[in-house]
Amino acid sequence: MDNKKKPNNKMNVPKFSLNWMYAIIAMMLIGLYLSSEGGSTTKQISYNEFQQYVRNGYASKVVAYNDNTVELYVKPANIKEVFKQDATKVGKTPMVTTRVPSNESLSRFLEKERDEARFQGTEQYEEKKDYISAFLWQVLPFALLIGVWFFFMRKMGSGGGGGSSVFSVGKSKAQLFEKGGTMKITFKDVAGLAEAKQEVEEIVEFLRQPQKYTDLGGKIPKGALLVGPPGTGKTLLAKAVAGEANVPFFSLSGSDFVEMFVGVGASRVRDLFKQAKEKSPCIIFIDEIDAVGRARGKNPSMGGNDERENTLNQLLTEMDGFGTNSGIIILAATNRADILDKALLRAGRFDRQIHVDLPDLNERKEVFGVHLRPIKIDDSVDVDLLARQTPGFSGADIANVCNEAALIAARNGKKFVDKQDFLDAVDRIVGGLEKKSKIMTVEERRTIALHEAGHASLSWLLEHANPLIKVTIVPRGRALGAAWYLPEERQITTKEEMLDEMCATLGGRAAEDLFVGRISTGAMNDLERVTKQAYGMIAYLGMSEKLPNLCYYNNDEYSFNKPYSEKTSELIDEEVKRFINGQYERAKTILSEHKKEHNALASLLIEKEVIFAEDVERIFGKRLWASRSEEIMAFDKTIEKEKKNAEKDAELKDDNETKTNTSEKEVDLPETTTDDSTK
Numbered sequence: 001m002d003n004k005k006k007p008n009n010k011m012n013v014p015k016f017s018l019n020w021m022y023a024i025i026a027m028m029l030i031g032l033y034l035s036s037e038g039g040s041t042t043k044q045i046s047y048n049e050f051q052q053y054v055r056n057g058y059a060s061k062v063v064a065y066n067d068n069t070v071e072l073y074v075k076p077a078n079i080k081e082v083f084k085q086d087a088t089k090v091g092k093t094p095m096v097t098t099r100v101p102s103n104e105s106l107s108r109f110l111e112k113e114r115d116e117a118r119f120q121g122t123e124q125y126e127e128k129k130d131y132i133s134a135f136l137w138q139v140l141p142f143a144l145l146i147g148v149w150f151f152f153m154r155k156m157g158s159g160g161g162g163g164s165s166v167f168s169v170g171k172s173k174a175q176l177f178e179k180g181g182t183m184k185i186t187f188k189d190v191a192g193l194a195e196a197k198q199e200v201e202e203i204v205e206f207l208r209q210p211q212k213y214t215d216l217g218g219k220i221p222k223g224a225l226l227v228g229p230p231g232t233g234k235t236l237l238a239k240a241v242a243g244e245a246n247v248p249f250f251s252l253s254g255s256d257f258v259e260m261f262v263g264v265g266a267s268r269v270r271d272l273f274k275q276a277k278e279k280s281p282c283i284i285f286i287d288e289i290d291a292v293g294r295a296r297g298k299n300p301s302m303g304g305n306d307e308r309e310n311t312l313n314q315l316l317t318e319m320d321g322f323g324t325n326s327g328i329i330i331l332a333a334t335n336r337a338d339i340l341d342k343a344l345l346r347a348g349r350f351d352r353q354i355h356v357d358l359p360d361l362n363e364r365k366e367v368f369g370v371h372l373r374p375i376k377i378d379d380s381v382d383v384d385l386l387a388r389q390t391p392g393f394s395g396a397d398i399a400n401v402c403n404e405a406a407l408i409a410a411r412n413g414k415k416f417v418d419k420q421d422f423l424d425a426v427d428r429i430v431g432g433l434e435k436k437s438k439i440m441t442v443e444e445r446r447t448i449a450l451h452e453a454g455h456a457s458l459s460w461l462l463e464h465a466n467p468l469i470k471v472t473i474v475p476r477g478r479a480l481g482a483a484w485y486l487p488e489e490r491q492i493t494t495k496e497e498m499l500d501e502m503c504a505t506l507g508g509r510a511a512e513d514l515f516v517g518r519i520s521t522g523a524m525n526d527l528e529r530v531t532k533q534a535y536g537m538i539a540y541l542g543m544s545e546k547l548p549n550l551c552y553y554n555n556d557e558y559s560f561n562k563p564y565s566e567k568t569s570e571l572i573d574e575e576v577k578r579f580i581n582g583q584y585e586r587a588k589t590i591l592s593e594h595k596k597e598h599n600a601l602a603s604l605l606i607e608k609e610v611i612f613a614e615d616v617e618r619i620f621g622k623r624l625w626a627s628r629s630e631e632i633m634a635f636d637k638t639i640e641k642e643k644k645n646a647e648k649d650a651e652l653k654d655d656n657e658t659k660t661n662t663s664e665k666e667v668d669l670p671e672t673t674t675d676d677s678t679k
């Protein structure tokens with residue numbers, strides 16, 4: 001399996017396949033079966049005929065078996081009488097077979113015939129030989145063993161990747177995208193990421209005209225590390241670099257190196273670089289490089305992962321091994337640069353780090369621009385609004401929204417995808433599918449309404465809480481109710497903002513406590529979030545008065561030892577409790593002060609299922625801290641339309657209630673069909 005012979009080293013190498021094994025075994029079986037017959041004619045006859053033949057003196061030999069079958073070999077001279085055929089046509093040892101009553105009676109019969117000199121042949125008694133089963137018994141176990149072995153090797157060899165077999169375990173599993181292939185991605189397809197693009201543009205230049213740099217004595221960088229959360233377009237960017245420079249692109253994931261056999265990872269690295277050298281100039285893209293590139297030997301107590309370390313060492317060696325002008329540039333992606341081995345980040349290896357962050361408002365607009373290109377949209381779609389509705393979404397999420405919107409529109413038989421489809425898609429991606437069919441008791445609905453109204457009231461009343469967009473008690477995904485907020489996109493967060501957020505999050509439980517009189521499981525998510533946040537504020541951000549300015553953040557993944565004493569750990573626990581209880585009491589106080597409004601909000605929720613910032617404003621009055629109220633009101637148009645839909649929904653609900661068992665899809669329909677009918 002020499003790579004050099006194959007110009008395009010993909011997985012389409014003809015392989016030694018299991019089918020060949022089967023074929024060989026089958027042929028051997030058939031061969032043996034035929035040879036056991038010896039190619040001579042046999043004829044089944046009755047015992048009477050058999051006796052007659054012996055009396056006639058036709059038999060040259062009689063072989064009796066233990067299963068009472070008997071073979072009679074016919075004398076060459078008598079073949080004509082027995083087979084009514086020429087001696088040449090019946091083979092060397094033609095015989096007839098029959099069953100005898102018992103071997104004793106046969107032996108008596110032959111004795112008698114011998115005495116009367118009519119039978120002079122030999123007489124044999126043998127064990128029945130079953131060639132096929134004998135053969136199977138000898139060969140089958142081995143065949144089975146080999147089969148099982150092959151099966152497992154194939155499984156292991158192809159773990160995670162395409163159908164490679166045992167013979168290519170040590171081959172790299174990189175996918176090769178040839179230049180000028182169908183996948184031509186350029187910077188046009190990558191929205192936003194201006195700084196990152198600028199950085200990689202230089203790499204494109206290196207690949208296009210390396211002499212320009214080397215002539216001046218400059219060294220071409222060997223690699224760049226793309227750091228950022230998943231779905232932000234790291235792979236896309238790397239592909240765009242290859243597309244722009246018009247060079248081949250090898251793509252694989254760090255976990256492709258990891259295999260259970262010792263030495264496989266290292267040999268895959270070697271193979272990858274060998275392939276790349278043949279294709280140079282080219283780009284190697286290693287996704288999730290942390291799978292191999294994690295810091296070595298940080299945790300002696302776990303014994304380390306020798307195989308991974310070997311792989312990493314090989315990678316380092318290869319990166320050192322190729323000259324600066326060999327034209328191979330390695331791009332790697334990770335969302336955690338801090339856990340990578342320092343050796344990888346050293347000069348001459350991945351010496352550049354390019355940060356690829358979640359898109360901000362303007363970048364989201366651009367990403368929408370890219371993904372709306374292939375979609376048929378009508379005039380109602382407002383990219384501005386969509387970008388604002390999707391804070392915290394990654395590029396991949398936005399691509400998903402566009403696709404989902406198209407699907408929703410198609411499901412409703414529309415000709416174009418409109419704004420409502422996009423808003424539905426956003427809601428669905430944030431909260432999962434609406435489950436209107438979920439059966440709830442009146443009491444449960446009331447509890448959920450009070451809970452959600454608690455969140456909504458507090459976020460309206462607290463200065464730093466994120467302003468509300470809408471609240472619903474229609475279950476979605478696994479959540480029983482949900483509130484949509486417009487988070488401020490900020491780079492730093494103050495302690496006050498965090499505390500207000502905690503208070504609003506605790507508002508659900510506080511409202512249950514105050515107005516239902518019983519607390520419920522519905523608040524688990526809220527509590528989890530609050531606890532994590534409080535812990536982070538105290539242990540990592542140094543925001544508590546008792547432990548000021550201390551950060552116990554530790555990025556060592558196997559840290560069994562806390563970097564603080566038992567006493568501090570108790571103090572942290574205490575402070576977490578104090579923070580949370582403080583905000584809980586605050587939430588309760590505020591809610592009791594605004595009991596009337598809160599309860600009005602809850603009733604409205606029960607009645608309408610979905611309410612919007614407007615409704616909250618009608619009940620509570622203008623938000624005191626409405627610094628961003630214009631922003632919220634910018635959603636007015638959307639809100640009106642959604643409200644109309646909600647009302648129509650309410651009308652349609654009667655129809656729905658008769659079929660509570662309908663599937664999710666069917667239940668989802670009314671929402672958008674109403675939309676259709678408004679047009």
Ligand code: ADP
Nearest residue numbers: 189190191230231232233234235236395396399
């Ligand atoms: P990552 O490698 O960072 O996890 P990908 O590059 O695989 O993310 O992104 C997944 C998909 O998301 C892309 O195929 C693309 O459709 C979309 N996407 C992500 N970021 C962007 C962006 N900046 N511009 C356009 N599309 C993007």
Ligand code: ZN
Nearest residue numbers: 455508523526
């Ligand atoms: Zn809640």
